[in-house]
Amino acid sequence: RYDGPRADEILRKRSEYLSPSMYYFYKKPLNIVEGKMQYLFDQDGRRYLDAFAGIATVCCGHCHPDVVDAVVRQTSRMQHSTVVYLNHAIADFAEALASKLPGDLKVVFFTNSGTEANELALLITRLYTGCHDIVSVRNAYHGNAAGTMGTTAQNNWKFNVIQSGVHHAMNPDPYRGAFGSDGEKYARDVQEIIEFGTSGQVAGFISESIQGVGGIVELAPGYLPAVYESIRKAGGLCIADEVQSGFARTGSHFWGFEAHGIVPDIVTMAKGIGNGIPLGAVVTTPEIAQVLTRRNYFNTFGGNPVCTAGGLAVLRVLEKEKLQQNALLVGSYLRDRLKALQEKHESNPSATPYLFIGDVRGRGMMLGVELVTDLKQKTPARTEISHAMDQMKDMGVLVGKGGFYGNVFRITPPLCFTKEDADFFIEVMDIALSRL
Numbered sequence: 001r002y003d004g005p006r007a008d009e010i011l012r013k014r015s016e017y018l019s020p021s022m023y024y025f026y027k028k029p030l031n032i033v034e035g036k037m038q039y040l041f042d043q044d045g046r047r048y049l050d051a052f053a054g055i056a057t058v059c060c061g062h063c064h065p066d067v068v069d070a071v072v073r074q075t076s077r078m079q080h081s082t083v084v085y086l087n088h089a090i091a092d093f094a095e096a097l098a099s100k101l102p103g104d105l106k107v108v109f110f111t112n113s114g115t116e117a118n119e120l121a122l123l124i125t126r127l128y129t130g131c132h133d134i135v136s137v138r139n140a141y142h143g144n145a146a147g148t149m150g151t152t153a154q155n156n157w158k159f160n161v162i163q164s165g166v167h168h169a170m171n172p173d174p175y176r177g178a179f180g181s182d183g184e185k186y187a188r189d190v191q192e193i194i195e196f197g198t199s200g201q202v203a204g205f206i207s208e209s210i211q212g213v214g215g216i217v218e219l220a221p222g223y224l225p226a227v228y229e230s231i232r233k234a235g236g237l238c239i240a241d242e243v244q245s246g247f248a249r250t251g252s253h254f255w256g257f258e259a260h261g262i263v264p265d266i267v268t269m270a271k272g273i274g275n276g277i278p279l280g281a282v283v284t285t286p287e288i289a290q291v292l293t294r295r296n297y298f299n300t301f302g303g304n305p306v307c308t309a310g311g312l313a314v315l316r317v318l319e320k321e322k323l324q325q326n327a328l329l330v331g332s333y334l335r336d337r338l339k340a341l342q343e344k345h346e347s348n349p350s351a352t353p354y355l356f357i358g359d360v361r362g363r364g365m366m367l368g369v370e371l372v373t374d375l376k377q378k379t380p381a382r383t384e385i386s387h388a389m390d391q392m393k394d395m396g397v398l399v400g401k402g403g404f405y406g407n408v409f410r411i412t413p414p415l416c417f418t419k420e421d422a423d424f425f426i427e428v429m430d431i432a433l434s435r436l
């Protein structure tokens, strides 16, 4: 039983004391008071199947007992900054994390968020190369501080930051992009940016492996290998932003970039790394990591004992419970069922005369469903998706939305999602779309 403050009271306090920039999902926002594995519970004890996991943040499941236990034990023993003294938690987690990365990627810097991780990665590329120019991909999201907001490439998320030296390349988006699924054609744009927009030398390139905020956009095959080649020829370093696509979420691989057959110079991560605990990291090679010794560099809470104890527990749970395999199995099943739903709504226009699933995409448990009102024009079904989300919430399912036009369902559940959960999800989405 929950007898704490109710939604109305929280809303009143929010409107008086919190930033007006804060927003929420649903006409009547949910007061979520408890989480357990793939479920969330509201103030009235109503259970919701969570297919968003706090924006791909919870990987092992809400309040996974092993992670909670590790955090509580370390909190009661000792919590302080990571700098100036030794503590085994940070070293143990760094070692375990490094073992999950390929090649020479084995030096870890911990941060408190994805934004901080990407800011640091951008700084490292500029220090290492002595160049300033960075290429990022349109429709990307990399964070909300000055540098990362510059590399973020959607006006929804940008204020008038000074975007010094940032170039935004064509998005290799197979559904909406000019060249369809031909990754090498899009990669040509990066080569031309280097040739016509820079001195010919660049600091680096940053990209998500699957765009998350941008609406679960899988980069066209062949794009990343060709771009990495161009960037490296121009002296730059390649950053893989694994904030959403990392930590087993894509199922086929532990890291999203692995599906593209590339090895980045720097990998950034957050969200899933701590199963909900504020934690982020930058992993790079010993040689590149040296650049930060030129000055003093520290981060008070990055890698603190409590968060790193939690992070280590997350890695162990992922392995013990074979969650990557589950993400692949259940994620592929869910994707197939979403494809079938797409066909059903297309072939039965009397049920939904103007609303279609234009695209189903993604990997493992990072899936996107794009709603359109016209299949040829791909007209975004912007308002419809909000109605559908409200309907789904009323039937006990929470799902996210995103994409530049705000018309893509983002399905990123905790990796413990089961086949039965996937069936329930499909049934609820089907009813919600049919009712529209």
Ligand code: PMP
Residues within 6 Å of the ligand: 055, 112, 113, 114, 115, 116, 118, 141, 142, 143, 144, 208, 212, 213, 241, 242, 243, 244, 270, 271
């Ligand atoms: N990179 C990606 C791919 C993200 O999705 C996000 C957050 N949505 C960030 C970076 C920024 O992470 P944070 O919000 O923890 O700063």
